[in-house]
Amino acid sequence: MYTIVATALVSLCLGCACATAQSADGRARNELWAFTAPWDTASATSVARNSHRVQAVVTGWIALDSASGAPFIAAELRDTYALARGTRRFALVTSYHRDRFHARPIRTLAARPAALGASARWIAEQAKAGGYDGLVLDFEELEVRDLDAQLAVVRAIRDSARTRGVRTIAVAIPAANAAYPARPLLGVADYLLVMLYDQHWLTSAPGPIAEPAWVARMVAARVAEAGGAERVVAALPLYGYRWRRGAPTEVVSFGDARRIAAETRTPLARDAASFTLRASRAPQWELWVADAGLLQRLMRESARVGITRFALWRLGQEDPAVWAALAGARDR
Numbered sequence: 076m077y078t079i080v081a082t083a084l085v086s087l088c089l090g091c092a093c094a095t096a097q098s099a100d101g102r103a104r105n106e107l108w109a110f111t112a113p114w115d116t117a118s119a120t121s122v123a124r125n126s127h128r129v130q131a132v133v134t135g136w137i138a139l140d141s142a143s144g145a146p147f148i149a150a151e152l153r154d155t156y157a158l159a160r161g162t163r164r165f166a167l168v169t170s171y172h173r174d175r176f177h178a179r180p181i182r183t184l185a186a187r188p189a190a191l192g193a194s195a196r197w198i199a200e201q202a203k204a205g206g207y208d209g210l211v212l213d214f215e216e217l218e219v220r221d222l223d224a225q226l227a228v229v230r231a232i233r234d235s236a237r238t239r240g241v242r243t244i245a246v247a248i249p250a251a252n253a254a255y256p257a258r259p260l261l262g263v264a265d266y267l268l269v270m271l272y273d274q275h276w277l278t279s280a281p282g283p284i285a286e287p288a289w290v291a292r293m294v295a296a297r298v299a300e301a302g303g304a305e306r307v308v309a310a311l312p313l314y315g316y317r318w319r320r321g322a323p324t325e326v327v328s329f330g331d332a333r334r335i336a337a338e339t340r341t342p343l344a345r346d347a348a349s350f351t352l353r354a355s356r357a358p359q360w361e362l363w364v365a366d367a368g369l370l371q372r373l374m375r376e377s378a379r380v381g382i383t384r385f386a387l388w389r390l391g392q393e394d395p396a397v398w399a400a401l402a403g404a405r406d407r
Contacts, residue, residue: 105374106130107401108308110167110389114151117328117391125390127159128398132390134158135166135205137198141173144180144190146198154205165243166202168232169213176216184231185224191231199235209243210236211268217254225254230263245308250274250293257300257307265306268386269297271373272312277326281318281361285311285369286349291376304381311373311385313393315352315364328392332364367396 107129112118113136126132136152139145146168158164170180184191202210212232217225233244245266248255257267271290275282283289290311298304315332317325327335336343336354343354343362350372355361374385387393 104383105378105401106384108133108165108384108386110387111156112389112391113153113155115391117330118389119156119391121390121393122156122158125398126156126162128401129162129387131163131165131208132156132158133165133167133211135164135202135207137166137168137201138172139168139170139177139180139184139194141170141177141180142183144184144194146194146201148201163208164206165209165211166205166207167211167213168198170215171213176214178217178221181214181217181221181224181228185227191228192235195228195231195235198232199239199241202236202241203239207241209241209245209265211245211247212264213247215247215249219254221254222256222259226259226263229260233263247310248297250290251296257297258302261301261306266308266384267297267301267306268308268310269294270310270388271377272310272388275316275363277316277324281316281363283346283349283351283353283363284315284365285373286351287369287372287376290373291379294377294382295380298380298382304383307382308384308386309374309377309382310388311370311377312365313370313387313389313397315362317360317362319360320358327362327364329364329366329394330392332362335362366394367400370394370397371400 108131109129110133111122122132134156135154137146137148140147170176184194210232212229214225229246236244244264245268246260246264247268247270248260250269250271260267271293272285274285274289294309298307301307315327317327317335319325332343332352339356341354341356343352346353350369352364352366353362
């Protein structure tokens with residue numbers, strides 16, 4: 076997730092026992108979550124316009140120090156968002172520090188129970204003071220050998236949070252990675268938020284961010300592993316990348332992609348195989364970006380295996396047509 080941060084997932088339903096809402100005909104209604112980027116004014120603009128369209132927004136950001144694991148809130152990560160009435164507020168707790176994810180803080184905290192307890196209490200107190208209803212824990216780049224440490228850290232944060240009225244804990248996990256097994260993680264968290272994006276990433280060869288066939292395979296595998304879709308959240312992309320020859324890859328919003336295509340007079344067209352918008356000016360650059368059409372397709376693929384909770388990464392990057400598309404899909 077913070078891969079996209081650097082370059083950094085929406086309700087957690089107020090508790091495990093909270094059932095998904097239903098439409099008038101008894102069908103499950105989609106529940107929408109959305110992530111923000113506190114450093115991006117476009118994210119704030121989208122929250123102001125669209126927070127009433129989702130059930131919850133992840134607005135808070137708590138980072139773990141890469142050496143000690145001690146939690147902190149950096150100035151650029153301060154939560155200043157005003158949400159629509161009735162929209163729930165969540166905070167992200169991440170092991171991303173400076174320029175990448177780190178396994179060390181998770182290992183360090185798990186090995187030092189006193190430090191883990193103090194850190195978990197601090198996170199829970201910040202969450203209570205900030206009016207957060209839940210936490211999304213994003214500890215990427217862990218290895219299989221880190222599972223016990225990961226479970227210990229999640230459990231400590233969960234227990235401290237619940238004693239302070241922060242009722243829901245979700246763990247963000249990669250689409251496919253043996254270091255994040257569903258069943259053990261669901262033993263210490265309420266939801267698994269599966270990051271169904273970065274099929275092609277910042278340092279990979281160019282390609283679609285999340286093509287429908289890939290998403291269908293990944294989400295089906297995670298649902299099967301979890302023993303059902305009820306506690307699985309499908310996190311889907313609103314962004315894209317532009318891979319450039321001789322320069323770092325850029326994260327681009329839908330608006331950026333439209334602007335680049337117009338300025339360079341390069342067609343932005345849908346790739347038939349991946350249903351993703353693509354533009355290329357060989358050999359200088361190649362661009363792939365998500366839009367409303369792709370998002371609808373990815374939601375349909377996820378719904379095939381019972382998914383009714385979706386997370387959007389992230390507000391401020393979206394195709395404006397996404398909101399009309401989501402409104403049409405809410406009660407399907």
